[in-house]
Amino acid sequence: MPSKPSEDYQAHPVHLKHQDFTSFQELPDSFAWTQRSDDDSHYLSTGDSISESVPVIDLSDPNALPLIGHACKTWGVFQVTNHGVPSTLLDNMERITKTLFSLPVQQKLKASRSLESVSGYGVARISSFFPKQMWSEGFTIVGSPVEHFRKLWPEDYSRYCIVFTVYYVPYSSLMAGWEEILDGIKEYEEEMKRLAGRLMWLTLGSLGITKEDVKWAGLKGDFKEGSAAVQLNHYPACPDPDRAMGLAPHTDSTLLTILYQNNTSGLQVHKEGTGWVTVPPVPGGLVVNLGDLLHILSNGLYPSVLHRAKVNRSRQRLSVAYLFGPPSSVKISPLSKLVGPSQLPLYRPVTWNEYLGTKAKHFNKALSSFRLCTPL
Numbered sequence: 001m002p003s004k005p006s007e008d009y010q011a012h013p014v015h016l017k018h019q020d021f022t023s024f025q026e027l028p029d030s031f032a033w034t035q036r037s038d039d040d041s042h043y044l045s046t047g048d049s050i051s052e053s054v055p056v057i058d059l060s061d062p063n064a065l066p067l068i069g070h071a072c073k074t075w076g077v078f079q080v081t082n083h084g085v086p087s088t089l090l091d092n093m094e095r096i097t098k099t100l101f102s103l104p105v106q107q108k109l110k111a112s113r114s115l116e117s118v119s120g121y122g123v124a125r126i127s128s129f130f131p132k133q134m135w136s137e138g139f140t141i142v143g144s145p146v147e148h149f150r151k152l153w154p155e156d157y158s159r160y161c162i163v164f165t166v167y168y169v170p171y172s173s174l175m176a177g178w179e180e181i182l183d184g185i186k187e188y189e190e191e192m193k194r195l196a197g198r199l200m201w202l203t204l205g206s207l208g209i210t211k212e213d214v215k216w217a218g219l220k221g222d223f224k225e226g227s228a229a230v231q232l233n234h235y236p237a238c239p240d241p242d243r244a245m246g247l248a249p250h251t252d253s254t255l256l257t258i259l260y261q262n263n264t265s266g267l268q269v270h271k272e273g274t275g276w277v278t279v280p281p282v283p284g285g286l287v288v289n290l291g292d293l294l295h296i297l298s299n300g301l302y303p304s305v306l307h308r309a310k311v312n313r314s315r316q317r318l319s320v321a322y323l324f325g326p327p328s329s330v331k332i333s334p335l336s337k338l339v340g341p342s343q344l345p346l347y348r349p350v351t352w353n354e355y356l357g358t359k360a361k362h363f364n365k366a367l368s369s370f371r372l373c374t375p376l
Ligand SMILES: O=C(O)CCC(=O)C(=O)O
Pocket: 231, 233, 247, 252, 259, 261, 266, 267, 307, 308, 309, 318, 319, 321
């Protein structure tokens, strides 16, 4: 993800109204998405009785390609197992996320996202489009998080500096927190980029797209130049979960998003004609959401999935989203193989940065603002 956002993005900041969630015995009105008397609010209507479930696909299955194609077309989301990401890495990332959000709120606020940057601590960027506050907090990482960590853990940092400059020796017990966290995040990003490249080919391959069709995937076709952000999310336990919203319905402005969720469910996806469907955590599994840019690339054949996160009364929930997109200079447009005399291109070319700016300004109308014509 571009670390320097466009003017549109900067012109639509999110005003921080951050709270110490642990201080609430009851759900404050500003967080209540329904009145107690509402039976069926359009925000919170659930599909808990629905028997359909999001496909879980074993990547070592020889049939994975058509299964992914079917999942992309019908859901725009699927879960993967046997994806090759070591479970120790996922556990470590969960531990890092938990450590970060356990800091006192005043400390976290010092590492707040600034106007000029995408990175840092804060409420969801989509907050300004909704009348109520969301029961969650997030931390976005684009590039190195060192500057923010300096604010989150100033003591460790200064102790590290003093030890380093005065004695010129690494003092491992003091550095452990920092070094471990930075290494863990870096390793996670590398592993996720590798998986994102693989998932891109499985997704595009299911449409008959080959390496010759996507030049920007690089000489090796591994999407190594793709850019990305890591979004850490924390949904504290909530005194009135049925009336609260962790993260409001949205589609991701990505090619695809790889989501790790801890063992507390909360993610729900919307399926056309069915409604909201919970995506239960699968041990060792990762959720793959198709984003708006993949919808454009597929010329509308694959939907970007509308999703939201609910909260829990007694358990906190953590998730780590790897938001994967194209290299910053690349304009995404419908792949030429999917366009022809009977299927005109449905969208005009757009860079990731331009798309993020439009999303910050127009939210769920962003996709249609790039639309050229309606399908035949
Ligand atoms: O926490 C989740 O399950 C969803 C997170 C999400 O949608 C996001 O970070 O964009």
